[in-house]
Amino acid sequence: xxxxxxxxxxxxxxxxxxGVDLEVQKGEVLVVIGPSGSGKSTLLxxxxxxxxxxxxxxxxxxxxxxxxxxxxxxxREQVGMVFQSFNxxxxxxxxxxxxxxxxxxxxxxxxxAAERGRALLARVGLADKADAYPAQLxxxxxxxxxxxxxxxxxxxxxxxDEPTSALDPEYIRxxxxxxxxxxxxxMTMIVVTHEMGFASNVARRILFMDAxxxxxxxxxxxxxxxxxxxxxxxxxxxxxx
Amino acid sequence: MARxxxxxxxxxxxxxxxxxxxxxxxxxxxxxxxxxxxRWGLNEEYISTxxxxxxxxxxxxxxVTTVSYFFGMGIGFVLGWARSVRTMPLAKVIEVHRRAFAxxxxxxxxxxxxxxxxxxxxxxxxxxxxxxxxxxIIRGTPLFVQIIFAWSAIITYYPRMDLTLQGLFAGILAxxxxxxxxxxxxxxxxxxTVHSGQVEAARxxxxxxxxxxxxxxxxxALRLVIPPLTNEYIGLLKASSLMVVVGAVTELTTFxxxxxxxxxxVFEAFALVTGIYLLITVPVSKVVERIERRYRVPGLGVQQxxxxxx
Amino acid sequence: MVTTVGSxxxxxxxxxxxxxxxxxxxxxxxGAILFIIILEVVLRFDILDSTLWGLYGPYYFVTGVLxxxxxxxxxxxxxxxxxxxxxxxxxxxxxxVTWPLSVYVDFFRGVPPxxxxxFASLLGPSLVPARFHSKDLGILMAALALxxxxxxxxxxxxxxxxxSVPTxxxxxxxxxxxxxxxxxxxxxxxxALRLSVPPLANELAVVIKDTSLLAxxxxxxxxxxxxxxxxxxVFGSNQLWWVFVVWTAVALVYFVMTFSVTELLNWVxxxxxxxxxxxxxx
Numbered sequence: 001x002x003x004x005x006x007x008x009x010x011x012x013x014x015x016x017x018x019g020v021d022l023e024v025q026k027g028e029v030l031v032v033i034g035p036s037g038s039g040k041s042t043l044l045x046x047x048x049x050x051x052x053x054x055x056x057x058x059x060x061x062x063x064x065x066x067x068x069x070x071x072x073x074x075x076r077e078q079v080g081m082v083f084q085s086f087n088x089x090x091x092x093x094x095x096x097x098x099x100x101x102x103x104x105x106x107x108x109x110x111x112x113a114a115e116r117g118r119a120l121l122a123r124v125g126l127a128d129k130a131d132a133y134p135a136q137l138x139x140x141x142x143x144x145x146x147x148x149x150x151x152x153x154x155x156x157x158x159x160x161d162e163p164t165s166a167l168d169p170e171y172i173r174x175x176x177x178x179x180x181x182x183x184x185x186x187m188t189m190i191v192v193t194h195e196m197g198f199a200s201n202v203a204r205r206i207l208f209m210d211a212x213x214x215x216x217x218x219x220x221x222x223x224x225x226x227x228x229x230x231x232x233x234x235x236x237x238x239x240x241x
Numbered sequence: 242m243a244r245x246x247x248x249x250x251x252x253x254x255x256x257x258x259x260x261x262x263x264x265x266x267x268x269x270x271x272x273x274x275x276x277x278x279x280r281w282g283l284n285e286e287y288i289s290t291x292x293x294x295x296x297x298x299x300x301x302x303x304x305v306t307t308v309s310y311f312f313g314m315g316i317g318f319v320l321g322w323a324r325s326v327r328t329m330p331l332a333k334v335i336e337v338h339r340r341a342f343a344x345x346x347x348x349x350x351x352x353x354x355x356x357x358x359x360x361x362x363x364x365x366x367x368x369x370x371x372x373x374x375x376x377x378i379i380r381g382t383p384l385f386v387q388i389i390f391a392w393s394a395i396i397t398y399y400p401r402m403d404l405t406l407q408g409l410f411a412g413i414l415a416x417x418x419x420x421x422x423x424x425x426x427x428x429x430x431x432x433x434t435v436h437s438g439q440v441e442a443a444r445x446x447x448x449x450x451x452x453x454x455x456x457x458x459x460x461x462a463l464r465l466v467i468p469p470l471t472n473e474y475i476g477l478l479k480a481s482s483l484m485v486v487v488g489a490v491t492e493l494t495t496f497x498x499x500x501x502x503x504x505x506x507v508f509e510a511f512a513l514v515t516g517i518y519l520l521i522t523v524p525v526s527k528v529v530e531r532i533e534r535r536y537r538v539p540g541l542g543v544q545q546x547x548x549x550x551x
Numbered sequence: 552m553v554t555t556v557g558s559x560x561x562x563x564x565x566x567x568x569x570x571x572x573x574x575x576x577x578x579x580x581x582g583a584i585l586f587i588i589i590l591e592v593v594l595r596f597d598i599l600d601s602t603l604w605g606l607y608g609p610y611y612f613v614t615g616v617l618x619x620x621x622x623x624x625x626x627x628x629x630x631x632x633x634x635x636x637x638x639x640x641x642x643x644x645x646x647x648v649t650w651p652l653s654v655y656v657d658f659f660r661g662v663p664p665x666x667x668x669x670f671a672s673l674l675g676p677s678l679v680p681a682r683f684h685s686k687d688l689g690i691l692m693a694a695l696a697l698x699x700x701x702x703x704x705x706x707x708x709x710x711x712x713x714x715s716v717p718t719x720x721x722x723x724x725x726x727x728x729x730x731x732x733x734x735x736x737x738x739x740x741x742x743a744l745r746l747s748v749p750p751l752a753n754e755l756a757v758v759i760k761d762t763s764l765l766a767x768x769x770x771x772x773x774x775x776x777x778x779x780x781x782x783x784x785v786f787g788s789n790q791l792w793w794v795f796v797v798w799t800a801v802a803l804v805y806f807v808m809t810f811s812v813t814e815l816l817n818w819v820x821x822x823x824x825x826x827x828x829x830x831x832x833x
Binding site: 374 | 578582645646647648649650651654657658660661662663664665666669670673674677678756760761763764766767774778781791792794795798801802805806809810
């Protein structure tokens with residue numbers, strides 16, 4: 001469904017992505033782990049073209065999307081993103097956050113969009129917070145609204161950039177639960193995270209990334225318990241203790 | 242390769258952009274100056290002979306500004322302090338006293354109502370409100386009006402004073418009052434920003450209230466307060482130009498205006514006056530901007546009024 | 552500049568709004584009454600002297616107030632339009648756009664407004680073809696110049712507003728498939744404008760006060776006409792204390808104007824305030 005071939009990205013003299021290959025099938029959950037600065041966020045942002053790759057190909061359902069002639073907005077409609085810092089629109093209520101995309105980008109009827117929006121908020125467990133402003137919500141609630149907001153666009157796949165890293169510990173569970181239920185419903189997901197529990201239970205495959213390259217790839221138990229590469233072993237041992 | 246082409250393109254665009262920027266900027270400025278100069282003429286000889294007089298007038302401006310600035314700082318500091326000192330809410334004062342009274346049924350004899358404390362609270366409150374009123378008036382009325390007001394007072398009470406001196410005193414009086422008001426804002430914000438929690442911490446390690454002030458609050462407040470104070474000086478320099486309404490003091494604007502009318506070298510006068518002001522204000526502002534940016538702590542700072550107030 | 556009032560303070564301000572405004576109004580009324588008493592009794596200024604007001608009121612005072620309001624009505628909308636456009640434009644990555652605009656802003660911020668007024672009235676008409684020339688053209692040019700002057704300051708305010716909106720907001724909007732234009736319209740602009748309101752209130756108060764500068768080139772505003780009156784009538788009739796009454800009245804009018812504008816914009820700010828959104832310096 002999503003394939004990335006030999007992705008290269010430089011920021012000035014900093015070579016952030018040094019030829020990354022990645023593939024995720026429909027309905028698959030792929031988790032990317034790695035030390036900070038390894039380029040994981042950049043990789044995600046190249047997939048939905050928030051960042052323009054210097055070289056390489058990004059393919060969505062077989063179609064190369066990182067070329068002139070393709071509208072970026074169209075790509076981003078197909079691939080939703082959830083951010084580490086939630087990025088909820090502070091001047092809008094939760095429901096308005098969720099319906100903004102469908103009404104303004106898709107031109108959906110506001111009434112229908114609101115209905116769907118409430119349903120989505122109920123799905124993430126926040127039906128009663130539809131009229132709350134982000135500042136009135138806890139971190140976990142904000143992130144769940146963010147997930148509902150991304151889902152409102154009916155994306156084919158979802159990208160998660162360290163969704164729980166900015167959360168207080170007591171809120172991490174609720175967000176991971178929502179993500180797990182999404183996975184169960186068959187959503188294609190690429191998740192950058194440090195939550196190893198989630199990775200072990202929900203991911204089909206794990207990618208270990210370091211210094212701009214994919215070092216190793218495999219099923220969760222292989223990566224965590226029988227890593228082949230030295231760097232993988234070093235990183236995993238630090239994480240798992 | 243796409244990447245190489247991309248960076249190459251970007252670099253080329255940047256160069257083109259920079260060159261275009263320089264061309265447009267210089268071109269627009271030159272065009273404007275040219276249009277104005279054509280009508281009024283550009284007499285270089287005038288500029289080269291009289292620029293010294295303009296500089297002397299600028300000296301007067303700087304003198305007036307500096308005197309008013311430092312007198313104003315005295316006022317501003319005192320007012321700022323008065324307005325930043327936090328008073329315990331009246332209810333709490335009474336509550337605390339009540340508890341002491343109830344608990345001391347067996348010991349000393351405090352009065353039933355903390356009359357002294359209430360009076361003190363009242364005094365502190367009204368001093369603060371009067372200071373607030375002063376600042377509000379200064380900020381809410383044009384400097385022109387303030388200068389005329391001062392001038393009227395001086396003319397009324399010292400009618401036989403030399404004209405220039407009358408103007409000078411009026412200007413300095415008004416500018417002092419004006420900058421005092423604005424500086425009190427700066428000091429108030431600086432002191433209260435640092436004040437929270439720091440006094441307790443300082444007392445906790447054994448400093449007296451005065452010691453805490455001297456060793457903990459003031460050093461920090463000073464650092465916060467210097468950039469806006471510098472901007473305030475520049476603002477006051479620009480404000481000193483309003484003394485032209487008094488007419489008798491030959492500061493830069495008065496001088497430039499007079500020259501423009503007498504010599505008909507309007508454009509040259511404009512160029513000289515503007516040039517001198519810009520020469521002083523722009524570099525200082527830029528330096529302050531840079532310092533502020535370097536030492537900025539997010540969430541910590543002093544709100545600053547636009548410095549050029551009238 | 553950094554605002555020191557955070558969201559928590561804003562929230563408590565919200566609650567006490569009506570009480571607070573009432574208290575402040577009451578305090579000001581008491582202060583005004585006290586002030587009047589002092590003037591009347593202590594200094595023996597007869598404030599409501601009908602001779603004075605008969606001479607000053609109908610023409611000088613009324614015309615003056617109307618004149619000032621007229622200049623305000625011209626300058627404020629113009630300066631906001633200029634300030635907003637320039638502030639937006641300065642966000643551009645193109646130096647060919649930002650450099651000239653920075654020169655514009657630095658120039659108008661570095662030169663005292665009175666210089667701008669004087670020389671705009673003298674030099675301005677040369678920029679206009681002869682057939683439009685009239686005796687008021689100088690004053691009009693000066694008013695336009697003041698708009699540009701305030702516009703420069705306002706551009707900084709709006710620019711700071713834009714830059715204070717976290718970049719994540721734009722990212723999130725784009726990740727939903729919004730074009731740059733849509734992101735601007737529905738996400739960035741609403742927040743940037745809300746952030747700009749408090750400093751804007753301050754700047755508009757300054758504009759109101761700056762209109763008095765037009766008096767020096769002969770404009771018929773409150774300051775100018777009051778100046779004319781005090782110089783003619785007072786030094787002629789020897790009623791020196793009239794001067795103080797007149798200028799106090801003038802100060803009061805300006806105070807009411809600036810206070811109204813700042814309170815109005817503060818109300819707007821409270822009404823549309825977004826909790827959790829704070830301004831950062833430019």
